[in-house]
Amino acid sequence: MKITFLGTGVGIPQIGRVQSGLIMEMDGTPVLFDCGCGVLVRIVEAGYEHTDIGNIVLTHLHLDHVGDVLALLKANWLMGKTDMRIFGPQGTQxxxxxxxxxxxxxxxxxxxxxxxxxxxxxxxxxxxDCNITCTPTIHSTTSLAYRVECGGKSVVYTGDTEPSESVFEFARNADIMIHECSFPVNFEMTNHTTPDMFIEMLEQTQLHVKRLFFTHLYPHMKGHEKETLDHINQYFEGKVTIASDLMEIEV
Ligand SMILES: [Zn+2]
Ligand SMILES: [Zn+2]
Structure with missing residues (x-):
């Protein structure tokens, strides 16, 4: 499996980070998870054809996760591809x-x-030939985390969430967990994650994932990247990385 981060940002524009989206290449086929504004261009910048995307999986319907869905459909239609399958939470239809x-x-x-x-x-x-499961997260609207099992490897993508006991259990023993980390340490927040909130849940729940990637960074995180990694590294046994747009991971 290959993962390419397309957008690691949020609703507030930032240079170098567009809104949420990533591609998981499963069994040789790219599947798009979330499609916020800027993701359509990133698909092409990542070396994929936008017409290669036939499946979109949405964590939730906030604009920073769906803003480019219609733009992608239109781009595909202009190139003669009209079919698409969209998976998402209740309310997607x-x-x-x-x-x-x-x-x-x-x-x-x-x-x-x-x-x-x-x-x-x-x-x-x-x-x-891959299985996908999903579980609800804790966010300000109905939102789902996904776990992909492909060729003996497992990847969890949380979408937007507070650190949640059930999501940590859902992700247990995964090879890769992609978790949101919207705000820096000591930032008072609900419905999103800060490093200290993440650590609190890490201490309460057995997670045991090999690699952890943080995404969904607000501009408030700028300049706090090293502090975030130092903080998490004190408690997390695996390798933690802050994702950037167009970063690729081989699983
Ligand atoms: Zn959201
Ligand atoms: Zn979001």
């Missing part, structure tokens, strides 16, 4: 319907198949 309502000229151009997930399900993508 209604959200997509409303978005499409606002663009008369795009109606009827795409064949989009939407699967809504409640958390707890296992699903697969057509033609890809």
């Amino acid at each position: 209604e959200w997509f319907g409303k978005v499409m309502e606002t663009y008369d000229y795009l109606k009827g151009n795409f064949e989009v198949e939407i699967t809504e997930l409640a958390g707890g399900e296992t699903f697969t993508f057509q033609g890809i």
Whole structure:
């Protein structure tokens, strides 16, 4: 499996970090997880064709995770690809319907198949020999974390969340955990993660992942990267990295 971070930022613009998105190459096929603004260009910058994307998995429907979904569909349509499968939380169908309502000229151009997930399900993508499971996270809207099992390797992507006991259990023994870390140490926050909140959960729950990547960085994190890593390294037995746009990982 190969993972490419496309966007490691949030709703506030930052040089070098677009909004949320990453590609997991599973069984040779790229699957897109989240598609915030800026991700469409990053797909191409990462060396993929946007028409290679036939499956989008959404953690939740906040704009910084879905802003480029319609732009990707339109780009694909312009190049003659009209089919797409979207997996997301409850409400994805209604959200997509409303978005499409606002663009008369795009109606009827795409064949989009939407699967809504409640958390707890296992699903697969057509033609890809990997299993995906999901579980709810703690965020300000319905949101899901995903665990991908491919060829004996496992990767967990949390999307937006506070550190959560159930998400840590869900991620236990994974090869890679991609967890959000929105704000620096001592930042008072709910629905998102700071390094000290992460450590508190690490002390309460057995995690045991080999590699940890932090993503979803607010501009407030700028200049606090080393402090974040030093802090986590005191408590985390594996290797921790702060992700950047276009960073690639071989799993
Ligand atoms: Zn969010
Ligand atoms: Zn977000």
